[in-house]
Amino acid sequence: MKCYVCAQEGKDTEAAGICIVCGMGLCTGHMVREDVDLWEGGYPFPAQKLEKKLPRILCPECAAALKE
Numbered sequence: 363m364k365c366y367v368c369a370q371e372g373k374d375t376e377a378a379g380i381c382i383v384c385g386m387g388l389c390t391g392h393m394v395r396e397d398v399d400l401w402e403g404g405y406p407f408p409a410q411k412l413e414k415k416l417p418r419i420l421c422p423e424c425a426a427a428l429k430e
């Protein structure tokens with residue numbers, strides 16, 4: 363899979379991760395990674411408290427949308 367953001371810029375970069383919200387491929391330069399204690403809203407996982415922090419990888423667009 364290629365990085366979707368890079369593809370839009372005309373570059374051909376192999377994706378290193380996938381946005382867990384929209385599923386687009388992302389290279390390390392475009393992925394936004396955040397560790398969260400638990401999910402709010404329950405998507406894509408059921409709402410529940412988690413013992414461990416979950417790493418989540420988001421594309422820049424989804425990261426911006428979720429922070430509002």
Ligand SMILES: [Zn+2]
Binds near residue numbers: 366
């Ligand atoms: Zn990229």
Ligand SMILES: [Zn+2]
Binds near residue numbers: 381385420422423
């Ligand atoms: Zn996304």
